[in-house]
Amino acid sequence: MSTLLRFIPRVGASIDPRQDRLVAEPEITVGRAPDCSLQLKRDGLRYHHAVLREDRADIVVEALPGATLKKGTAEVARARLSIGDSVRIGPFIFTAVAPDETSGADHVVTITAAEESAFDEVAQAKSYMGRFEVSLPNIRLFAFVTSVLVFVLFFIVPLIFGPLKPGDSWTTKVGRAEASLEVHTGLFHSARLWNVGEISGAHKAFGTNCASCHESPFVPVRSSSCLSCHQSIGQHADPRLAPSADLNNERCESCHHEHKGTTLATKDDQSDCVGCHSALKSVMPATKLRDVSDFGSDHPEFSPSLVQDASAHTMARFPLDDKNAVDNSHLKFTHMTHLKLDKVKKAGAEKGSTCATCHEEAPGGMVFKPVRYDKNCADCHQLQFEPKHPEWRLPHGHPEDVANRLRGYYSEAALRNEIFPAPRSDIFVKPGADLPPPPPTGAEMVSAQTANAMMSSIARSACGECHVTAPPEPGADPSEWKVLPVYVPDRFLPKAQFRHDKHTTMTCQGCHAAETSDGGVAALLPGIETCKGCHAGESGAAQRIASRCVSCHVFHNPDHPIAGLRAAAATESAK
Amino acid sequence: MWKDAYYGKVALILSVAAIFFYLIDHPSGVPNGGSWLGYTYGTVGFGLIGWLAWFGIRRRRYGGQGPLEGWMSAHVYLGIALIVVATLHTGFRFHWNVHTLAYVLMAIVIVSGIFGAYTFLRYPAMMTANRAGSTLKTMSAELAGLDQSCRDLALTFDDETAALVVAATQDFGGRFTFREIFLGRSVNLVEGATGGAIARLRDQVGGVGNAQPAEVLPLVQNLTKRATVVVKMRRDWRYRAQMLLWRAIHVPLTIALVLALTIHVFAVFYYR
Known part of the structure; x- marks a missing residue:
């Protein structure tokens, strides 16, 4: 077979015979590869694309693996070309035409480029210009959506679902008590979205109900809200004496701030205290208090409160160094004696007495438990009264019990016919003088000995060793010796809130000169210089703890209830 | 100031x-x-x-x-x-x-x-x-020219190689990522289609194929050059995007x- 391949540059162009190619092979392979009988380097053509074969008068075109042909618009794998038929191989149109004399071949196929170059450089360059364009987000839509979200979630939801409205039940006392404990969480806990900070632990129980404290919108929290629970809170001072300190004219909120964390934030700087207390007489002429401006630099020496009347528990303050201070606690006791370690020992104890032998911290940690005879004294002070019979002891308590015990002892002695000679001032009786009467016996002996023992026990040996006693009235029965009532308060500096449990790093003797104290409370109490060993004023100092007024003193004085505010709260609740 | x-x-x-x-x-x-x-x-x-x-x-x-x-x-x-x-x-x-x-x-x-x-x-x-003195327009034209010549040069090679080269001419590094726009990490075309095409071409010489170095070299050079232009254009657009975004x-x-x-x-x- 011989085939004339006739190239036409583009559709409609005239034939250029110089480009004709006569191929005398049975098969013509078409493709870009160099081993193709018809090598065409054009985009769109495969390396080995198709093969042309003679089939009687026609030419059959077969696509090689991976390639396709196009007959009309249909993709085919094989096409038969009779005269006048066309098939498209890649970017070329192959058409079988009738051979003429000049061709000198069995078949003539024209090859026409189907279109201009498939790759349009100019258009491509233009498309590259915008190739990397970053599409900006829709700013207006984004702004609208975020704004709507903020408005709905943080305004509409808390407004509708949060407990914003003051409860109706708030106007009655019962309703208020119920409402305050009612938990309002609302949708999504929406009250939290407006909550400026954590509510203090004590107030959390009703803290989710905003209206518990915020009674009216845009009105600051009223003190009456606080006082509906804190009814017994005290004034700072007697308002009749110190009208400027009348808390009826103040709001609780001016010192106590809520929503500041787990503890209620309380104003504790001393500037407000010093405002009056640095010259207290100018605002409260009747005061007996001395002026103070700072613990470190300007604080008077302590004045302990000493017992004046042990039965009525009245106290009076004396300067710490006052030699004439009156202490009527009616107890004879010195720490010096009791802390002589080698001498004072509990029965059977190996070591001598220490502070803890008698002093035990009370629950709460602020003070110590009262010292009791039966627990702390009885081991040593056994109240024996008769050397011959040490097993007999006096009861600790009332003089009548003591008298009864004595009467019992001597009655038993009378039954044993024991005789108790009266004490004599001389051994020998002068010649001629009357003999002393014989010792009494029986009932007479019992009452005489009881009276005698009452006098000696109470006045001297047993009771009088520790207690202050009063002798009987002149002419009265000698058995009417009295043990005066005892009162030992648990605190001697009650104006301050000293906590022993906060000072456990100290030894007792670090503050209390117990080993040298030979009596009197005042000698045992530390002075302000002892405190200043560790504590400085508000601004602090090197190696010293900064201490403000409220570090030791309590602002609200329960002796003076806030009567006015209470009355106001009462009126409020009565509505 | x-x-x-x-x-x-x-x-x-x-x-x-x-x-x-x-x-x-x-x-x-x-x-x-x-x-x-x-x-x-x-x-x-x-x-x-x-x-x-x-x-x-x-x-x-x-x-x-x-x-x-x-x-x-x-x-x-x-x-x-x-x-x-x-x-x-x-x-x-x-x-x-x-x-x-x-x-x-x-x-x-x-x-x-x-x-x-x-x-x-x-x-x-x-x-x-x-x-560096050019504009986005001239860079686009340069890129189009390089792509055209890459496609032309690729016609010499077998179908698979040619397809890889054509794919490489369509490699612009993909979509902009957050990392690229806000952290300034440039794309690495060598890891993409361009790299694939270059590797294939390297194998053509003395490897699987029997192509001559003279046929492969201009194509590799063009592909590399076009990758540089793409990175530059991308960077230009990144700057614009950052100034807007x-x-x-x-x-x-x-x-x-x-x-x-x-x-x-x-x-x-x-x-x-």
């Missing part, structure tokens, strides 16, 4: 004064926005936010007081001072509420604004350096911030 950073000094004095008063103030309890100093910070912050937001409207108007350049300078410096004042207003107390929301929105707006100011200071020069955060969140701020003020006065 407008008038030796006059507003920079104003902002610095404002910030230093705010920090100074914060350090010497001892409010009862913890520092918070409800103390007198806290209210002062809040009022100053509220005023600043209002004024800074007004700039967005002011800059779209002609005329008015003072040159826009001065307003711009003040907007940037006072915006930075605002974060000091507002942080002190919070007393460093943050919770899940509308108050912290307003603060967070403000912080995002300011940070995006600082980024925007940075792009406007640095990027024009970086863009000029990146283009920060505003897509700055402006909408400013509107949300003004709203959250209004709710914040309403809420704290509703529950006094």
Whole structure:
């Protein structure tokens, strides 16, 4: 077979015979590869694309693996070309035409480029210009959506679902008590979205109900809200004496701030205290208090409160160094004696007495438990009264019990016919003088000995060793010796809130000169210089703890209830 | 720099004064926005936010007081001072509420604004350096020319190789990623289609194929050259995107911030 391949540059162009190619092979392979009988380097053509074969008068075109042909618009794998038929191989149109004399071949196929170059450089360059364009987000839509979200979630939801409205039940006392404990969480806990900070632990129980404290919108929290629970809170001072300190004219909120964390934030700087207390007489002429401006630099020496009347528990303050201070606690006791370690020992104890032998911290940690005879004294002070019979002891308590015990002892002695000679001032009786009467016996002996023992026990040996006693009235029965009532308060500096449990790093003797104290409370109490060993004023100092007024003193004085505010709260609740 | 950073000094004095008063103030309890100093910070912050937001409207108007350049300078410096004042207003107390929301929105707006100011200071020069005298148009034309010649040169090779080269001419590094736009990581075309085509061509010489080095070399060179042009064009577009995109955060969140701020003020006065 011989085939004339006739190239036409583009559709409609005239034939250029110089480009004709006569191929005398049975098969013509078409493709870009160099081993193709018809090598065409054009985009769109495969390396080995198709093969042309003679089939009687026609030419059959077969696509090689991976390639396709196009007959009309249909993709085919094989096409038969009779005269006048066309098939498209890649970017070329192959058409079988009738051979003429000049061709000198069995078949003539024209090859026409189907279109201009498939790759349009100019258009491509233009498309590259915008190739990397970053599409900006829709700013207006984004702004609208975020704004709507903020408005709905943080305004509409808390407004509708949060407990914003003051409860109706708030106007009655019962309703208020119920409402305050009612938990309002609302949708999504929406009250939290407006909550400026954590509510203090004590107030959390009703803290989710905003209206518990915020009674009216845009009105600051009223003190009456606080006082509906804190009814017994005290004034700072007697308002009749110190009208400027009348808390009826103040709001609780001016010192106590809520929503500041787990503890209620309380104003504790001393500037407000010093405002009056640095010259207290100018605002409260009747005061007996001395002026103070700072613990470190300007604080008077302590004045302990000493017992004046042990039965009525009245106290009076004396300067710490006052030699004439009156202490009527009616107890004879010195720490010096009791802390002589080698001498004072509990029965059977190996070591001598220490502070803890008698002093035990009370629950709460602020003070110590009262010292009791039966627990702390009885081991040593056994109240024996008769050397011959040490097993007999006096009861600790009332003089009548003591008298009864004595009467019992001597009655038993009378039954044993024991005789108790009266004490004599001389051994020998002068010649001629009357003999002393014989010792009494029986009932007479019992009452005489009881009276005698009452006098000696109470006045001297047993009771009088520790207690202050009063002798009987002149002419009265000698058995009417009295043990005066005892009162030992648990605190001697009650104006301050000293906590022993906060000072456990100290030894007792670090503050209390117990080993040298030979009596009197005042000698045992530390002075302000002892405190200043560790504590400085508000601004602090090197190696010293900064201490403000409220570090030791309590602002609200329960002796003076806030009567006015209470009355106001009462009126409020009565509505 | 407008008038030796006059507003920079104003902002610095404002910030230093705010920090100074914060350090010497001892409010009862913890520092918070409800103390007198806290209210002062809040009022100053509220005023600043209002004024800074007004700039967005002011800059779209002609005329008015003072040159826009001065307003711009003040907007940037006072915006930075605002974060000091507002942080002190919070007393460093943050919770899940509308108050912290307003603060967070403000912080995002300011940070995006600082980024925007940075792009406007640095990027024009970086863009000029990146283009190195050419323009996006000439770079596009150069790229199209290189692609054309790559396709032409590829016709010599077998179908698979040619397809790889054609794919390489369509390799622009894919979509812009967050990493690329905001962290400036350039794409690596050698890991993509371009790299695949180059590797295949390398194998053609002495490897699977029997192509001559003279046939392969120009194609590899062209592919490499076009990759360089693509990276340059991409970088150019990245700069443009960065100079535009920060505003897509700055402006909408400013509107949300003004709203959250209004709710914040309403809420704290509703529950006094």
